[in-house]
Amino acid sequence: MYQVAVYGKGGIGKSTMSANISVSLAEMGLKVMQVGCDPKHDSTRLLLEGRAQTTVLDYVRNVPVGRRKLEDVIEVGTSGVLCTEAGGPEPGIGCAGRGILTTFDTLKKLGAENLDTDVRIYDVLGDVVCGGFAVPLRGEYADGIVLVTSGEFMAMYAANNIMKGLSNFDTGKPRLIGIILNSRGVEGEDETVRRFAKAAGTEVIAVIPRHKLFSEAEASGHTVREMFPESDVAAAVDSIAQRIIDVRDGKVSAVIPTPLDDDQMSDLAAGREIRPGCGNSIQARSGCSGCGRRNSIKETNVMSSCAAYGAVAAYLKIEDVAVVIHGPASCMYLMDTARAKSVLELFSRGMYGSRPNHNLFCTMMDDSVSIFGGTELLERTLRDVVSRGYRDVAVVTTCMPGIIGDDSRAVVKRISDENPGVRIDLVEADGDVAGEYNDGFMMAADNIVGMIDTSIEPEPGLVNIIGTSFFDLHTRAHAEGMTRMLSRFGLKENCRFLDETSTDSVRGFCRASFDMMINDTAGCRELASKITEHTGREPFPVPVPVGLYDYEEWISMVGRQMGMQEEASKEIRYIEGEYARFIREHAPRFKGKRIIIMNKLTHNVDWLLDILLDLGADIVRVGFVPSPRKAGCTIVSRHFDMITENYDTDQLEVDLDTLDPDLLISDLSRPVRGRCRSARFSKIGVGALPVLEYAEYLENVMRLPKDEGWKGGRKV
């Protein structure tokens, strides 16, 4: 079977030409199939006596998988030509290019490849505007390409673009059969198109004159080739059909075109001699440095997460918000399993402080929805969620609605208008188009901050905790530690912004008398600044402390804030006593021990450095590993002079060889085996005492085997 794609600018006459060629080929005794690849689905009309046939995409929309049959989308037309039409979405909805991909996929699944045909003609919409419309150019489909153009500049511009597309799908074999000049009566048309063809390394294989026979034939729903087989037009069409057969049979060669660059196109338009080209399209494909196209993944900022997940994660921290993922089931699965695995298991073992929620919904976009738009599904899902009684709903968009351009905003507005009292937030994260996890989290936070009721007056004794991550408090023990710290001053948590909270709690944020950041990370500061912007409240100047010295500072300030300085002093004396006793007892095992700290999370590790120094350890390296997720954040530390920035595993390798460490403390999931003892660097809780527990852990690690015995096991 030989396959030919007929391309050209919209309205240039591709469908008319394709239908005529199909009839001509069929009359020459070949079994022919014509595939219309244009959303306006009129390619085969002239082969079916003017009737429109059911398009593949309409069929996909209306008939479920399993009930589909090839014969439902294929009709037999003039001279036995098999006809099928891709169709497409309504204007402004979905993605027509994706429609072409789906059509080919559907026809393949229905067994169209097994149809007994000698030649297939693909009649493809105008310019190569996206990957979808370029599908017929692929080697698996088009053995030959025919371009249709007139002498108008835009028609040749489109033809040139198609040649560029063809070079992107270069199979290594020459495939351009030639150019059909479908005359429009433009002055000097013939010469212009021939100059264009020559410059592009091809030729004009037929000139089709403007002729009233076309309108006569089309008015009756037929081709000129069928109605006026003896006409000059029919003869010209026959010559094209013969050319296709000759190329197929190897009697005539096709060519690999050399599409014109912008300067050459200017020469063509100006009627000047066309200067020699630089093979621009080929360079563009392989990434010429001058046109700003990428060559390598190294030129990108690799994102290992997506904004949609960050937004979903933010909303799921509010127990009574329903989260609707506008996307395919894959997204819900990938996001939910990531969260649930940790949360549910921790909870089921009694380690997690509060009950996780699972108010998660998905619009379940599939391929057909991506073609016809997903707004109907979004609307249906939102109505379902609202009918379940949720008063606060968040919609988060994934890649698919972003790429096909769903107007999610309009749907959200419509459902909101119909349901007064229901708040529906929209986060147009569009997967990773809006960035990665943190970006999505902050987009959601922008909305959530807006829920805070600033008219509420503060009440004494309540405090808000602000943070993007509450790992420090995610065990019962750590949470109880926090409660103890606060209760010493008669304080209670009002709202965790954002963690284990509710819409009531968020709305009542201003009920607290002050707000404290859980830690001093860039994300935490950004979140706090959003709150300040909305409420005018400044966060407490010191974040929730970890380690003795931060704790002392914090407790002094809280004591002053609450007018309880004496209580603060008493606590400091107690903690200092405990700390000093610990140092006395444990320092002998740390004294002089050479320790490397590798910190991938760029969190503040002052608490760790403090206690290790107090225990007499010899800290030989503190390496901070850069992270794309923390791009732009600065390291804040009392021990800044000890820190090596932009540290990486290669440097660690060198250090392990040259610094002879006794212990590596890192958050590497798989530390270097057997070189030295290694300890996990993890969240330890808040306050001063958890630091002592962590130091005991380090002390134990230094007395335990370098590697666990299981590591000597074999692969299954």
Next chain:
Amino acid sequence: MRTLPDGFNGAVMAVESISDAMAFLHGPGGCRVRQMVHSTAVFPREDPDDVRGYFIPYFNGYPRVPATYLDEYDYINGAFYKVVEGLDVVNSKNPELVVIVNSPGAALIGDNHEKAIRDMGLQSKVMYMDESLVSMPMTSCYGHMLRAVLEFLEPSRDHPMEGTFILLGMTVLDKDWRAATEELSGLLESMGLKFICAPGAGASTTDLVESVNAEFAVVVSPESCEGLTEFYSEHGVKVIRSPGGAPVGFDAVETWLRNVADITGMDPSSALEVLYKAKDRVYEKFVGMKYNALRIKGMTFSAAGVASIVRPLTEWLYSYLAMAPVAVKVDPGADPQEVEALAGFLQSIDYSDSMGLEPKVGCGAVFCEGIQAYTMQIEGSCRIAVPIGHSSMGLDDIIPRPIYGIQGALFILDEILHGVRGS
């Protein structure tokens, strides 16, 4: 809403199920993370030390499911350059087979994988799947992908091996799939058959090529080998499918074993003896703790999942433990025969109203995928939660706790017994 993997996840994991193959994801990093973690968790292959060699582009420190990390620029301009460059990097790790799989977003931009593969001269070991499988049933896409791989490998039945078998319809997403494969294949081997491999559950590319020489293909769960059974039939392998559904629960295991014996002409007695011993052990335990056992009778349960699993499970819980099926739901892609048999069974016991209901709040036990089951348990919506779905949870058991086979029946009974303690 239950959280289920879909066809995209299934396609990636089907490739990852092949011990020496690698899925190369054409998609954003967000689509990669969980799949690389999941693949590593359910089918670990690399030693901890191997990881050091993966701090390179496309792998970014993790050995499984390398990806092109698509971003906004790529959605607009295409990312052909990444496919070409990435293939070179992925190939440097010497997998026997690479399958390029499009993420949901990548399926919309139409990059030409065929050309990339050809440009790199890797036609013999790299294939691609550019169908959009999103929101399609996970199980059927798993089988679909395996069939595509087999067609790519072009195995030839040039030396049929009498008395040999392969297992079909096992996936690496099945809970403790390796233990289940070992047990089921071991039971059949005890009848005198010889096991070749389980396509989709740890078989290598060499195994897959060899698999068409098997005499029998024994189906575990028909949904997960949709398309595959036809492939093997076309190659002359006799497909054996149990009338009892997947071997879940003692009764279905027995039916499964006897059916294989009937068709292959082998003696099932040694395999059945293992089963009967397990049943004896349960009897002994139940007699010894009769108050707990008594608490099970009359308990309501919900079951949701793959039809060929839910059907025998429902039948077994009803007959063996006298539990009441108050909600029974099958996942998308259900095998019609299984659905019909399940509906027929429920009707025969006057529980037809339960068919099609999602796990019910207030029932005694919930059998479904882990997230839903555990969430319901935590919320107090059920007393017992048993994860029977594709591995969303519970990957860290050392004592094998599969769903299939004799071990599977014991696992289910254990979970129920532990749940009724003190109730």
